[in-house]
Amino acid sequence: MADWSSLPADLVNRVGDCFLASNDLDYYMEFRAVCHNWRSATADPRTSPEEPCFRPRWWVMLDELYSDDDTHLFVNATTGRFLHKSLPLLRRYYLVTTTTGGFIILSDRKPPHAAQVLNPFTGSLTRFLAPVPRQMHLAAAVVGSADSFTLVMASDSAREVYWADPESDAFFFEVCNRPSGMLPYIAGKYAGCKSGSVVTDTDEANKIIDNRRSAKLEYRVCAADSASGEVLVVSIEKGSHRIGISKAKMDSPEGVLEPVTSIGSRALFVGDRCLLVNSNKLPSIDANCIYYQVDCPDGWFCDDVYVYDINHGRAERIAESISTNTVMRENAHPLALLDLLVSYTMNIPEYELPWELMLERIPETLIDAAYLEDFDYDYDDVQFGD
Incomplete structure (x- = not known):
């Protein structure tokens, strides 16, 4: 029987590169753990976590809102692979949000609550000096080359974009209309x-959104297509289910949009965050379609799910409301893959720290008991009906 530990280094590297090509970073880590020779022949993600090949690109944490233990469910949106990953480290931090590539954004529990970026597949934790902006809902992205590692976050409620490098003392910010979807x-x-001066490129995002508002379209969001270096820009008028799709180059300073008539075998999930998935690898997801939710007329915590067929230009209601309220979900049916993908794009997690700070401002006793005695109310005089 061959001694696998003595395989040539170039062959070991080729196997490792196959795992990296499909972004199966956990397989790569397990592969390196087999023996010393294989570790010596391959690059260590923990010593160079900023390298693009070691960054999660296609992974989505599906149970941001629902997981009650240390194990979390991920799916690779391109290969369709599912992964249950134990992450006890999360207990030591506040969960801020996740990226549509697979990074988990955390903050220290101790002041000043500095940001941390966790790669859950390699275990690499990039520590920032800057504290996380105290906004309740933050979308996030990690960008940059091997020489730069920038965390970008967006708050629709504050209408602001925030960004920082690990060495930044604070997050820079500037105003941007509905930045999460863009x-x-x-x-x-x-x-x-690394400058706090105005970044003129954001004006392009504002311009695109403002143009669509003049057409009375309710949504203007986009999803990244890393393979082509483009973003797909989706405009939705929910009332009439009118949908338009266009594309732009990520590095285009002019923001020139070209119409799109097909997205092929892929499907788009549209919400506060957007997700482009390979429908051939995911059961029950239709190709060349856009999935989205329409607000419930009664204003409850759920929305009905629609699918828009790009080929036929037709929208169809396909699922009842998906409740994101954990109390309401106790007796509900188990969430299917479609439910989880729609919920992920429509619901950004709540950053716990702002809630805790808000509660600290509430007095322990809202109404002094002595104050109630001033009313001297006699309950014996109350008449109750039959």
Whole structure:
């Protein structure tokens, strides 16, 4: 029987490169753990975590809102591979949000609550000096080359984009209309930017959104297509289910849009975050379609799911409302893959720290008991009906 540990280094590297090509970073780590010779022949992600080949690109944490233990469910949106990953490290931090590539954004539990970026597949934790902006809901992206590592976050409620490098003392920010949905387009503009001056590229994102508002379209969002270096820009008028699709180059300073008539075997999930998936690898997901939610008329915590067939230009309601309220979900049916993907794009996690700070401002006793005695109310005089 061959001694596998003595395989030539170039052959070992070729096997490792296959795992990296499919972004199966956990397989790569397990492969390196087999023996000393294989570790010596391959690059260590922990010593060079900024290298693009070691960054998660296609992974999505599906149970951001629902997981009650240390194990989290991920899916590779390109290969369709599912992975349950134990992450006990998360207990030591506040969960801020995740990226559509697979990074997990955390903050220290101790002041000043500095940002941390976790690669859950390699275990690499990139520590930042800057504290996380205290916004309740933050979308995020990690951008940059091997020489730069920039965390970009966006808050729709604050209408601001934030960015910082690990050495930055604070997050820089500037105003941007509804930035969460446009993050795939604008995030790359901030890579390596260490200045607090105005970044003019954001004006392009504002211009695109404002043009669509004049047409009374409710949504203007985009999803990154890393294979082509483009972003798909989707405009949705929810009331009439009118949908338009166009594309732009990520590095195009002019923001020139070209119409798109087909997205092939892929499917788009549209919401506060957007996701482009390979429908051939994911069961129950139709190709060349756009999935989205329409607000419930009663204003509850859920929306009905629609699918828009790009070929026929027709929208169809395909699922009942998906509740994101954990209390309401106790007796609900188990979430299917479609539910999880729609929920991921529509619901950005709540950053716990702002909640805790808000509660600290509430007095322990809202109403002094002595104050109630001033009313001297006699409950014996109350008349109750039959």
